[in-house]
Amino acid sequence: MRIAREFLRRPTAVFGLIVVLLVVIGALAAPLIAPYAPDEQLFDGLTLEGAPIGPDAAFLLGTDTLGRDLxxxxxxxxxxxxxxxxxxxxxxxxxxxxxxxxxxxLRGPAGNALMRFTDLMMAFPALLLAIVLAALFHPSLWIVAMVIAMVNWVQVARIVYTETRGLVERDFILAERSLGAGHGRIVFRHVLPHLMPTAIVWGTLGIATTVLLEATLSFLGVGVQPPEPSWGNIIFESQSFFTSAPWLVIFPGIAILLTALSFNLVGDALRDILDPTQRGRM
Structure with missing residues (x-):
């Protein structure tokens, strides 16, 4: 209840949550509310010259160069x-x-080895590494998801590592050890619950980064492949028609911008609410 009350006091966070809910509802209900099939080519969506139709009563956001409803x-x-x-x-x-x-x-040699591997992964530019990995495999929805996961986990690992190092030196952890508690009990009963707020915040903030990275990969042609629709490949397919049919680029661009911004607003609010050090600065 406290989290909900503090969240509702932030107008920007509420705006972000409303947009996120609208995007989620639109995505889940797409087969029910979409006026056409995503790959249906409509003759009414093209002019006699073969150019796409702009926004009108029949096509609220216009059509693309193949006559598909945007x-x-x-x-x-x-x-x-x-x-x-x-x-x-x-x-x-x-x-x-x-x-x-x-x-x-764990710390010691095992902990150092894990963090040196994390540092090695952080040394590679995330976008460049994602492009290389996506190019090595046949791009598909699930391959793109795994590629993005492989380049985005390092920031979370670094933050969690720092928090865990501080937690294991706390008095209640030392007391558990002195009472003979095993590693599993300490990790799952005491360490992990303290890390969940961080995981929730990064889980929310990271979606914005992931949406942007997916759109970038699809725009570059190594992400989700046509005819499966993706905001990135919609822009990629239409970029050469920007001057004659700007709605083909503007509307998916607005969708990407609003979705990423909204997840960031929600994540920032959750970080301020769940992080006790941030609450002290409010």
């Missing part, structure tokens, strides 16, 4: 972005949480 493709593209965002970011948070917690708890 609103429909944006709704189904939201499903792609959210699936990749949740799966990729959830996997990244789980890997980062496990690696960081083990390294911080």
């Amino acid at each position: 609103l429909t493709r944006l709704l189904f593209g939201a499903r792609t972005s959210l699936i990749i965002g949740v799966v990729a970011n959830g996997t990244a948070v789980a890997i980062g949480l496990g690696v960081g917690m083990l390294a911080g708890y």
Whole structure:
């Protein structure tokens, strides 16, 4: 209840949550509310010269160069972005949480080895590494999700490692050890619950980064492949028609911007609420 009350006091966070809920509802209900099939090519969506139709009563956001309804493709593209965002970011948070917690708890040679590997992964530019990994495999929705997870877990691991190092020196952990508690009890009963607020915050903030990275990979042609709709590949397919049909780029760009911004607003609010050091500064 306290978290909900503090969250509702932040207008920007409420705005972000409303947008996120609208995107989620639109993605889940896409087959029910989309006026057409995502790959349906409509003769009414093209002019006699073969140019796409702009926004009108029949096509609220216009059509693309193949006569497909843009609103429909944006709704189904939201499903792609959210699936990749949740799966990729959830996997990244789980890997980062496990690696960081083990390294911080074990310390010594094992912990140092895990963190040196993390540092090695952080040395590679995330976008460049994602492009290389995506190019090595046949791009698909699930391959793209795993590629993004493989490049995004390192930040979580570094944060969790630092927090775990501080936790294992706390008096209640030392008391548990003196009472003979095993490693499993200490980790799962005491260390992990203290790390969950960090995991929740990074899980929310990371979705925004994941959506942007997926759109970037799809725009570069190594992400989700057509005809499966993705906000990134919608822009990629339409970039050369920006001057004659700007709605093909503007509307998916707005969708990416609002979704990423909204997840960031929600994540920032959760960080302020769940982090006791941030609460002291409010």
